[in-house]
Amino acid sequence: MDGVVDLGQDVFAIDTRMGGYSGITAGYVIRGDRPCLIETGTAKSAPRVQECLSYLGIEAADLATVVVTHIHLDHAGGAGDIAAMYPNSQVVVHEKGARHLADPTKLVQSARRVFGPAMDRLFGDLLPTPAERIVALGDIGHIDLGAGRSLEAFHAPGHASHHIGLVDSVTGDLYTGDAAGIYVPETQDVRPSTPPPDFDLDLAIASIERMRTALPTRLLFSHYGPVDDVSLTLDRSIEELHLWVEMVREARDRNFDLDHAVAMVIEQSQVRLPAFHDDADVVLKFEELASTAANVAGISRWLDKVEGPGSTSGDAAGVTR
Ligand SMILES: [Zn+2]
Known part of the structure; x- marks a missing residue:
């Protein structure tokens, strides 16, 4: 089936086609005794995900677990729809996101404020997940996949x-x-995703280092796809984070407002990474997913917190991806 890729050992990547784009948002399925879906995609993707699961032989009663890496709408927007389609599934999420899946009102409101008319085109509305079916994880967690196999969460x-x-x-x-950022298959390179309100450079780097200590054999990016060269890719993720933070810091040193900071970052990125910027279609779809403006706003908000307000300060709250 188009957009379903067998990655071996009962692991499948499915293209959830956010906003109709191919190759930017992946969900993953681990088939087996207790079938598990990782990432629902957007609410609008739910019928597509259902079709892919059905193709893999997983019907309404079969899905045991749905896990979302976080509650941004490109990852968890379909949680309510998928929970309704698969009535036996538990929905696993970090404890800080759990209440927003049970009652998405605030999350949806803030997303509507940020995305305006693009909200319906890209995401659709996140529907509530019944609270009794939500499993909230703390610092670590264990997800039983059956037959002695598990997902260990951190x-x-x-x-x-x-x-x-x-x-x-x-x-x-x-x-x-x-x-670990966004992997762009077309250029086999990473791009940071640093949106407000949460982005924190120190925490982001600590999380990437935590990933390294797990000694993974392969990275499965939600954007987009499998990557074998683990250590090089994690190195690049950290390097890009530092570079983006330095660019925003430079813009603030030069007293640029947010718009000028974004323009400066785009200009410097065009020089630094011509392969990415040469392909207009690639730039367009990855900008829809994680825009330079959202990245700069998120970094700016973090710099405000650690270094005090600067020229790029402004209302950057509530960008939800
Ligand atoms: Zn995302």
Whole structure:
């Protein structure tokens, strides 16, 4: 089936096609005794995800677990729909995100404020998940996949306070969510995702280092796909984070407002990473997913916190991906 890729050992990547784009938002399925879906995609993706699960032989009664790495709408927007489609599934989320899945009112309101008319095109509304079906994880967690196989979860804040990473006990795969940035298959390189209000450089780097200590065999990025070269990729994630923070710091030193800071970062990135910027389609879809403006606003908000307000300060609250 188009957009379903067999990654071996009962692991499958499915393209959830956020906003109709191919190759930016992945969900993963671990088939087996207790089938598990990692990332629901957006609410609008739910029928597509259901179709993919059905293709993999997983019907309404079969799905045991749904895990979301964090509650941003490109990862968990379909949680309510998927919970309704698969009535036996438990929905696993970090404890800081649990109440927003049970009652998404505030999350949806703030997303609508940030995305305006693009909200319906990209995401749709996150529906509530019945509270009794939500399993909230703390610093670590264990998800039973059956037959002695499990996912071991750990808190991985930095991109978002409610972010977790997951390691498959059989394959050594590490589900990175957005905590190690965004992998762009077209250029085989990473790009940071540092949105407000949560982005924190120190926590983000600590989470990436935590991933390294798990000695993963492969990284499975929600954006987008599997990556074998673990240590090089994690190194690049950290390097890009530092570079982006330095660029925003420079813009503040030069007293640029947020718009000028964004323009400066784009200009410097075009020089630094011409392969990415040469392909207009790639730039467009990854900007929809994690825009330079959201990244700069998130870094700026973090700098405000650690260094005091600067020229790029402003209302950057509530960007939800
Ligand atoms: Zn994301």
